[in-house]
Amino acid sequence: MSNSTPHRRIRTLDEPGKPWTFWVLLAVFVAYVLALYGPMFCIYILSFQDLRGGLVFPMKGLSVHWFVDLFTQVRTGDVKGGFQRSIVLAAMVTVLTVVGSFMAGMAFRQRFKGDTVVFYLMIGSLVAPGLVLGIGIGMLFQYFGIEAAWYSSALGAHLSWTLPFGVLVMFAVMARFDRAWEEAARDLGASSWQVIRMVVIPILAPGLVAVALFGFTLSYDEFSRSLQTSGSLNTLPLEIWSMTLNVTSPSLYALGTVTTIASFLIIGLCLGLIAYLQRRRARRVAGA
Amino acid sequence: MTIEKGDIELAGVFKRFGNFTAVDGVNLKVPDGAYCCFLGPSGCGKTTILRMIAGHEDPTEGEILIGGQNVVGMPPVQRRTAMMFQSYALFPHLSVRDNVAFALRVRGQSKQERYRAADSMLERVHITELADRLPGQLSGGQQQRVALARAAITEPKVLLLDEPLSALDEQLRIQMRTELRRMQRDLGITFIHVTHTQLEAISLADIVVVMERGKIKQAAPARDVYAQPKDRYVAEFLGGQNVLSGKVERINGETVLINAPDTEGIVVPLRDGMRPRDGAAVDIAVRRDDIRLRRPAAGAAADGWNAVNTRVLAVEYQGMYVKVILDSGSDREFVAYVPEREFFETAFSIGEIVVATWMAGQSLLLA
Structure with missing residues (x-):
């Protein structure tokens, strides 16, 4: 507080202190x-x-001894492979979640036959215990004689979790989407595909990035749904879990640090993308 | 065959949504280059008609002809129509220039080509300096100009405007009204304008189409609709008229004598094609600015004048005139618009008994 406002300083002193709450x-x-x-x-x-x-x-x-140890010693487990599988799996989940949620968001703008049933089925898979759902999917694959693998059965299990999430986010995003934009575009001669490409997707882009971010992070650290569905090769969370059971060195901690950094990089990338999209709009404006 | 003229014809057009009939057998002709306003309360089907002309909705029944060609089933651009949406629907992610150039972009024109066209269009609506702004950074009036430019760039023969002024504040609305009319003359194309504001319709339109519950009540030049309303609905919706009810006493050649409470009979000229039976209940209209007020002490009304004994309920100063609200004996409004100077020469007070008079020839028999 400057000397020019002595009045205020006195008042502050006079006031009783902060309440005990x-x-x-x-x-x-x-x-x-x-x-x-x-x-x-x-x-x-x-x-x-x-x-x-x-x-x-x-x-x-x-x-950084334990970081080197993590990537060079075989006894610590297949961290590198697990990391690669998790990244690829999360990327596949992300793409499918974004596409699926986008289409569901578009579809749910109007009522259709059985829409409430579809909606509750979706919410159902959101609240179902992940482990049980994973066991179910694992059993189903076994029943049909298909070998469970991280890129098939685990992919499905992850989608049962990320898709409903993505769709709910899309609902919120769609609530602010004005259908008149689509109509205006059609009125100006745009084909259905042009409407989607030039109007719908660009307007929804920030929301779609948010859905992607959700899909990726939810899949990347998913454990319970992966446990019974990833087959013979582990995803990263499963690898970490098995390490906690048999590794007793700080390389376990090093793994924690590395995965955290990876997560932050991905989140940073997404936020950066959103910021870039907004800046590009602003730049186009400032470029006058 | 391409559409070269913007005359519109609706022939037996119906639109049903499930059990609800939004448009109920509409027939209408709008000549090329006319300014036509659809006027009616919300839900009367005016916007549905607009959307059917635009091609955003298909009629359940009937034909829509533009330039003599049935356009039902055609996409908007092929119809040579363009629509200006309520609240404008400008693309929020595109600059003003890109918004205006959008129609050319979907046709695959090069950036240079379409920007040149967009810039000259922006010049026409006097917003060149806003070309690089985003719609979110514009005022309501500026947005409207962008919407107009975006619609006009396709060189339509018919421009469809859905409540174009409803998003603006009062002062701007009057300003943009003039601008719309100027643009219409400039472009020389047909404008179809949907509104629920009477003043907007009669100040702009060559043809005013008054609608109620999916039906056209009256389609005529603004002055006809205002001064010669066909029926009670039109008279009350357009305003400016008092509607009185009574029973037909007898028909005397060219006039009808009507028996109504608080009067000694009202004389109304017969209207073309109307010949009510004796004893039938009828409505008549008389313009609020045709009513002269006088004190009972001033003696009986002159010959050829109708008179109603009434009482002043309220007085509202309006600047140019004074609105005197009179007791109609029912819940219907009975109002006299008295010129400002004239009112203050006599200055009727509230509760005072007055005689409302008007020339018999100035009252109107309603269907």
Whole structure:
């Protein structure tokens, strides 16, 4: 506060302090943040120990030894393969989720026969326990004599989770979409495909990126639905899980750090894309 | 065969949505280059007719001819129509220039070509300086100009406007009204304009089409619709008229004597094709600005004048005139528009007994 406003300073001093509820709520908030991020940060910090490092504090040395160990030692498990499979699977899920949600969002703008049934079936797969759903899908594949694999049965299991999510997001996005835009485009001579390409998709683009982001992250760290459906080769979350059972070195923590970085990169990429789309619009305007 | 002229003909057009009949057997001819307003309350089917002419809706029955050619089933561009949507429906992700150039883009014109055309169109509606803005950054009036330019770039023969002024505030509405009329003369094409505002319709249109529940009540030049309403609905919807009811006493050659409460009989000229029976209930209309008020003490009304004994209920100052609300004996409005100076010469007070008079020839028998 500057000297030019002494009046205000006096008033602040005169005011009674913050009510006791403020301090209680602040304590709860701090405890919550610590509980949320504390364990994660412990893992990140402990992953940077040297050869002598263990699974608990105190920190022993400072190096990237366990990161090297993670990618070179076979005994730690197939992290690289798991990572690749998870990325490819998440990418497939993302594409299918975006396409599926987009089409569902377009379809659900008007009533059609059985629309409520379809909607509740979709919500049903959202609330069904993932593990049970995964077991069901695994059994179904077995019954038909198809070998379960991360790119087939696990893909389906993931979609049962990401698609309803994506569709719900699309509903929210679609609520702000004015059908008159489509009509105006048709009125100006656009074919159905041109309407979609030149009007609908560009207007919905930020929403579609959000759906993609959802699809990717939900699939990338999906565990319960993958457990019984990914077949003989593990996705990354399954690999991490099996490592927690038999690896007792900080390379487990290093894995946590690496996957977190990967997640942040993807989120950053998506947010960057949204920002880019908005900037490009703004630039076209400023380019006058 | 391409459509060269913008005259429109609706022949026996019906539109049903399930059990609901939105348009109920409409026949209408609009000449090329006319400014035509569809006027009616919401849900009267006026927008549905507009959308059927535009090709965004197909009639359940009937034919729509533009330039003498049946266009039912044709896409909008082939009909040579263009539509200006309510709240304009400008593409929010495209600049003003790209919005205007959109129709040329879907036809596969090069960027250079279509931008040149768009820029000259923007010049015509005086918004060149806004070419690089996004629609979200424009005011209502500016958006309307963009919408107009975007529709006009396809060189339509018919421009369809769906409540084009409803998104604007009062002052701008009057300004843009003039602008629309100017654009219509400039382009020399048929305008079909849908509105629920009477003043908008009669100030703009060559032909006003008054609609009610899917049917055309009257289609005529603005002055006819206002001054010669065909029936009670048109008279009440257009406003400016008092509608009175009574029973036919007798017909005297060219006039009808009507028996109504608080009068000694009202004399109304017979109208072409109307010959009510004795004793039949009829409605008559008399323009609010044709009514003269006088005090009972001033003596009986002159010959050839109708008189109604009534009472002043309320007085509203309107600037150019004073609106005197009179007791009609029913819940119907009975109003006199008294010229401002004249009113203050006599200054009737609220509750005062007055005689409302008008020349017999100025009242109108309604269907």
